Amino acid sequence: MGKKAIRYAVVDAFTAEPFKGNPAAVCLLEEEGAAADKQWMQSVAAEFNLSDTAFLVRDSSRPVGAAPRFHLRWFTPVTEVDLCGHATLASAHFLFTTVLAEHGMVEFMTRSGILTAKKVTTPGSTGVPEGEQGKLFIELDLPMDNFVSCNTVNNMPLIPKTLNGASVISVHKTTAIR
Template identity: 50%
Template sequence: MAEKKRVKYLVVDAFAESAFKGNPAAVCLLDDDNDNERDDAWLQSLAAEFNLSETCFLTPIIGDFPRFRLRWFTPVAEVDLCGHATLASAHVLFSTGLIDSETVEFDTLSGALTAKHLKIDDEIELDFPVVPTFEVNYIDDDLSLFSKALNGATIVDVKATKKDILVVLSSWEAVIDLKPRLDEISKCPCEGMMVTASASAGSTFDFCSRYFAPRFGINEDPVTGSAHCALAHYWSLKMNKCDFFAYQVLSLHRYT
């Protein structure tokens, strides 16, 4: 019986400067994209075993410059885009010497994504797509469901992306104090729900947000890079600007 190949992996706390903060992602390094032992069911099972908001898989693509196939899995499903796991993947490649370059390209379900290592500040810059938000004529039953899911919080605007719903509340404090009903969010016509509000006058931030995706095994995501692809689009139209300083709230114990 042939010995099974081992999988090298690292767990990285993305969007953080120290351990046990930010948003953890498991980064798994694969050698062969055609390994029959590692089909989609196997990848999903490993993601369920890690039980993190995202487990991602990196497979090198032979070429003239560093390029990798990148796939992201929650504990229950594969997703099209994930910011923090992409950041974690880039960190692993740049910090461990696996590539001899300050730029790497990822081939993903959302197209080609680029990460650059800015050596002066030792930071990583991600080039991510804009996720447009648009109007949807929700029926009264949908709006009632959203209100119930957010425990009666005052809703001032609702937009949608192809997969998620963006709900704007009346204030920064309303987002922070929100006690969502996860069972009701699971019933909403979306994969995930972004809840956001503009910052108070005089704040160093522009807006805050929280992100819930219980149907995908993520009750609340600590820091969601992909959600900000849509949040930035929404707030750019509202604030008439393109550069933002955003804050994602995490309140793990405020559920009903």
């Protein structure tokens, strides 16, 4: 696997400006067998040394006319993780701008289930500045974690201080770890 070239990009999620936002590496693997080489992917993620690196492999078994589907895995520099939102967003952006320009939706097969990403338009009422209208916006459908409420007074007294005195309406803790 190490001798074959792969397409990759570093994508800044949550921003339209270079060197802002949350960067993730996205690697498009051409061979389905490549996605089985966990050690190689872990080494690549360690080399990128970003919080997350995404690996994509196209699912070639999809019927004609169906939304494109890709296997998607995420690695930190030290381990594989079950879900990474910003690297999923970066993967969708990479695909929509380089591989799937004609498609408006893509599905990802992951350890967390099937995730979807859709290109969306920005109506003027969303608060998006006029200069941002017409740019690529992506809507992700991610799994919902269960959460439990918590008492902010007893459990998290520093939240209002951290938010510079902003009032807190409610705080919830997820049952998931990460």
